[in-house]
Amino acid sequence: MRIAHSIRKEMREGLSHEGAGPILFKSLWESADFQTPWLFVHAAILLPGGGIGHHRHDNCEEIFVTIDNAAQFTHNGRTAEIVGGAAVPVRCGESHAIYNHTEQETRFFNFNVAVAGCGGDSTDFHDPRVNVPLESTDRLPIGRFDRNLLHYHKLHEGKGEVGTREVWGPQDFRTNFGYLVHHLLPPHTSIGYHRHETIEECYMIMNGSGRMTVDDETIEVCQGDAIPNRLGGRHGLYNHTPEALELFSVAVFQSKGKIEWTDWHDDLSRR
Numbered sequence: 001m002r003i004a005h006s007i008r009k010e011m012r013e014g015l016s017h018e019g020a021g022p023i024l025f026k027s028l029w030e031s032a033d034f035q036t037p038w039l040f041v042h043a044a045i046l047l048p049g050g051g052i053g054h055h056r057h058d059n060c061e062e063i064f065v066t067i068d069n070a071a072q073f074t075h076n077g078r079t080a081e082i083v084g085g086a087a088v089p090v091r092c093g094e095s096h097a098i099y100n101h102t103e104q105e106t107r108f109f110n111f112n113v114a115v116a117g118c119g120g121d122s123t124d125f126h127d128p129r130v131n132v133p134l135e136s137t138d139r140l141p142i143g144r145f146d147r148n149l150l151h152y153h154k155l156h157e158g159k160g161e162v163g164t165r166e167v168w169g170p171q172d173f174r175t176n177f178g179y180l181v182h183h184l185l186p187p188h189t190s191i192g193y194h195r196h197e198t199i200e201e202c203y204m205i206m207n208g209s210g211r212m213t214v215d216d217e218t219i220e221v222c223q224g225d226a227i228p229n230r231l232g233g234r235h236g237l238y239n240h241t242p243e244a245l246e247l248f249s250v251a252v253f254q255s256k257g258k259i260e261w262t263d264w265h266d267d268l269s270r271r
Contacts, residue, residue, distance in 0.1 A: 001212070002033075003221065006026060006028065006107075006225075006226065017053035018053035019128055020050060021051065023044050026043045033228060035230060036176060036254050038200065038252045039114050040112050041202055042112075044110065045107055048102060053127060054074060054096070056095040056125070058123070059092065059118035060120050063110070064087070064090065065204075066084070068107055069107070071098050071100050071108070072101050073097070075088065075141065081101075087145070089172055099128065113173075113177050115175055145167070151165060157266075158236065160189035161186075162184065163184035164181055164183050167181065175256075176252050176253045179249075181251075184246050185239040187239055187241060190239065191237045192263060194234065195234045195261065195264070196251075198258055199260070201251045203237065204248050205225045205245070207223055208243050209241055210241065211271060218271045231254065237268070240269075
């Protein structure tokens with residue numbers, strides 16, 4: 001099974017878009033790993049005083065997902081402090097930057113999808129966005145990972161009821177980004193075995209551990225793991241532990257806006 005691990009010791013240090021200071025970075029998946037217009041999935045750690053400088057993409061869109069601590073995020077020239085788990089979408093032509101103003105490290109992931117038929121591009125503005133005025137978070141498009149907002153139901157004929165909430169959907173993007181969904185699997189529940197013919201997903205484990213099955217191969221996954229599900233690939237996730245399993249899934253559509261799936265009537269509890 002293809003699994004990428006966002007382990008700190010495997011990250012390399014570098015500057016990004018003329019940011020204020022270095023970040024730790026690791027590429028988890030690149031365009032060659034997908035069949036849809038996905039460009040990459042990156043994991044990073046913002047070191048104290050580090051960041052990604054102010055820049056813009058015209059031919060691709062991104063979602064920045066912070067996992068912990070805090071950071072100052074700039075979106076179209078407006079900057080606000082983002083605390084804890086949050087997801088910020090950046091559409092084509094929207095400028096953005098991120099800066100760690102704290103004395104602790106901040107973990108985040110970055111997902112990038114190109115406009116169909118285009119490659120990646122960027123324009124730097126030579127601005128690290130340090131000591132800029134802060135605005136209210138309601139001035140930025142910030143989606144929160146809030147367990148209190150989850151709705152519980154059976155998912156893909158899995159075992160028990162799991163919490164789900166779509167943080168961002170296809171209507172929020174101009175590219176083939178499909179959705180970002182927050183999931184919480186209580187002990188001994190599952191996302192049932194299923195497949196998508198025209199959708200690729202990446203499961204990102206936030207907290208806890210479980211047993212991921214992809215194309216009849218089952219392996220234990222844990223915090224920081226990223227598991228891609230390619231077109232037509234069967235997949236599902238079972239929480240075999242006494243603790244909750246928290247994750248989010250990001251999807252890219254082969255055809256914009258087309259949502260489909262086939263359930264395989266297997267709750268994976270016996271895998």
